[in-house]
Amino acid sequence: MKAFFCGCGQRVFFDSTQCVACGAALGFDPGKLEVVPITEDYWACQNSLDHQVCNWLLPANSGLQYCMACGLNEIIPNLSNPENLTLWHRLELAKRRLLYTLLSLGLDFQGAADSPGLRFRFLEDQRRNPDALEEFVATGHQAGTITINVAEADDVQRTEQRTAMQERYRTLLGHFRHEAGHYYFTKLVSAPAMRREWRSIFGDERVDYALRMQEYYADGPPPGWAHDFVSSYATAHPHEDWAESFSHYLHIIDALETLRSSGMTAVQASAERGWLLEWMELSVTLNELNRSLGLDDAYPFVQSGPVIDKLEFIDRLVHQRDA
Numbered sequence: 001m002k003a004f005f006c007g008c009g010q011r012v013f014f015d016s017t018q019c020v021a022c023g024a025a026l027g028f029d030p031g032k033l034e035v036v037p038i039t040e041d042y043w044a045c046q047n048s049l050d051h052q053v054c055n056w057l058l059p060a061n062s063g064l065q066y067c068m069a070c071g072l073n074e075i076i077p078n079l080s081n082p083e084n085l086t087l088w089h090r091l092e093l094a095k096r097r098l099l100y101t102l103l104s105l106g107l108d109f110q111g112a113a114d115s116p117g118l119r120f121r122f123l124e125d126q127r128r129n130p131d132a133l134e135e136f137v138a139t140g141h142q143a144g145t146i147t148i149n150v151a152e153a154d155d156v157q158r159t160e161q162r163t164a165m166q167e168r169y170r171t172l173l174g175h176f177r178h179e180a181g182h183y184y185f186t187k188l189v190s191a192p193a194m195r196r197e198w199r200s201i202f203g204d205e206r207v208d209y210a211l212r213m214q215e216y217y218a219d220g221p222p223p224g225w226a227h228d229f230v231s232s233y234a235t236a237h238p239h240e241d242w243a244e245s246f247s248h249y250l251h252i253i254d255a256l257e258t259l260r261s262s263g264m265t266a267v268q269a270s271a272e273r274g275w276l277l278e279w280m281e282l283s284v285t286l287n288e289l290n291r292s293l294g295l296d297d298a299y300p301f302v303q304s305g306p307v308i309d310k311l312e313f314i315d316r317l318v319h320q321r322d323a
Contacts (some may be wrong), residue, residue, distance in 0.1 A: 001014055001097070001100060001101075001254055001257055001258050001261070002033075002257055002258075002261040003261040003262065004016070004034065004035040005035075006019040006021065006022060006024060006026065006035075006037070007022075007024065007037055008021055008022040008024070009021075010022065012026060012035050013035070014028065014035065014096070014097070014100065015028075015055055015093060015096075016035055016055065017048075017055045024037045024038075025037065025038040026038065026055070027042060027044065027048075027055045027056065027057040028055050028056045028057060028096075029042070029056075029057050030056055030057075030067070030068045030069070030099070030100075030103060031059075033100070033103060033104060036057070038057065040060060041059065041060050042057040042058065042059065042060055043057065043058045043059070043060050043062065043064075044057065044058075045057070045058060045065075045066055045067035045069075045070050046065040046066055046070070047066065047067075047070045047092075051079070051085060051088075052089075053085070053088055053089045053092050054067060054069065054070055054092060056068060056069050056070070056096065068099070068110075069092070069095060069096050069099055070092075072095075072109075072117070072118055072119055072120050073119075073120050073121075073122075074119045074120060074121050074145065075120075075121040075122060075123060076088060076122055077091075077122050077123075077124065077150050078124060078129075078132075081129070084124075084150065087150050087153035087154060088122065088150075088153075090153040090172060091122050091148060091150070091153050091172065094153075094172040094173040094175075094176050095120060095176055097173055097176075097254070098173065098176040098177055098180055098250070101177075101250050101253060101254050102180070104253075104257070105253070105318055107184065107187075107318065108187075109180075109183075111144065116143060116144035116145075117144060118144055118145075118146065118180070118183055119144055119145045119146070120145070120146050120147075120148070121145060121146070121147045121148070122147075122148050122150050123137040123147060123148075123149060123150060124137065124149070124150045124151070125137040125149065125151075127151070128150070128151045128154075128157065137149045137150075139152060139175055139179070140179065140182075141179040141180075141182035141183055144183055146176065146179040146180065146183070148172075148175055148176070148179075152172055152175055153172055158170055158171075158172070167232075167233075168296075168297075168300040169231075169299075169300055169301070174247055174251070177246070177247035177250045177251065178243045178244060178246070178247040179243070180246070180247075180250075181242060181243035181244070181245070181246030181247055182239065182242075182243050184246060185239065185242055185243075188317045188318070189317070194317075197313075198242075198313075199238075201309060201310055201313055202238040202241050202242050202245075202310065203238035203241065204238060205237070205238040205239050205242075207237070207238070209237055209239065212236055212237040213236055213237060216233075216235065216236035216237075220232070221233075221235040221236075222235060226302060226304065227304050227305075227306065228304065228306040228307070229241060229244070229306075229307065230244050230245055230248050230301055230303070230307045230310070231244050231248075231301065241310070242310075245307070245310040245311060245314060246314055248301070248311065249311050249314045249315065249318075251299075252275070252276075252279045252311070255279070255282065255286075256275060256278060256279060256282070259278075259282060275315075276303065276308055276311060276312070279303075280303060283298070283299040283301075286298040286299055287299060287300070
């Protein structure tokens with residue numbers, strides 16, 4: 001993500017609501033992709049006024065109550081539980097980071113009459129709340145609707161789930177980016193020729209999804225999976241390989257923008273070396289920095305030849321989809 005500054009020159013941040021230097025009230029303008037002072041040209045989102053979980057702004061003449069991001073919500077957490085307000089705030093922060101990157105890449109998520117846009121449901125299940133309506137809520141995507149189990153915003157419960165699933169990496173933002181990948185499959189891979197190329201890279205998505213998932217959870221990933229896949233979960237099915245790869249693509253794009261906005265580069269990028277080499281250098285540095293602080297690796301993944309091919313294919317789709 002790029003760096004943001006108040007009009008007074010003070011560094012501010014994506015979720016800032018006030019400048020600590022001059023005291024100006026701030027919000028995020030999704031049209032400009034900038035944090036701006038709140039003037040008479042803007043309205044605050046209703047979720048900012050009522051719950052302080054949003055800093056996105058609307059044009060003053062829009063006639064809307066909710067900002068572009070909050071307007072995508074179908075279900076929010078049950079706020080009769082005070083803890084859920086904190087968890088909802090974390091969910092919104094992660095969702096907005098996803099939407100920021102999609103906007104910066106020009107990837108439409110608003111939808112149209114003949115094409116559903118992204119929608120979000122944040123649900124509890126009875127494992128966390130015995131009074132919840134749902135016995136089990138799975139994080140997932142269906143026809144443009146992304147469902148996130150509210151428990152994923154609880155650091156303790158998410159860590160417990162990561163340990164149980166033997167995962168090295170499990171983040172709230174990662175969930176949003178992965179599920180968005182499922183949404184963009186039909187958006188970006190629709191033409192027959194493109195679908196054939198996709199299958200040559202990711203595999204045939206027409207294989208039985210339920211059976212492949214059952215086999216994955218029973219047997220785990222195949223030996224040597226790291227040579228061909230960005231994560232063990234990507235081995236479960238071609239659709240999951242695509243979604244995992246898409247998620248990592250967004251991770252990389254966002255991290256590199258953050259790096260460059262700080263005035264630094266990991267390597268001297270060139271046409272021959274490119275953004276992926278820059279990322280590989282940066283990820284090594286990030287991991288070493290974490291180890292210097294006694295923390296786990298920030299990015300515990302390796303980009304092998306087949307994984308690089310997948311990431312480059314996604315980058316080409318994103319930037320040449322209108323060609």
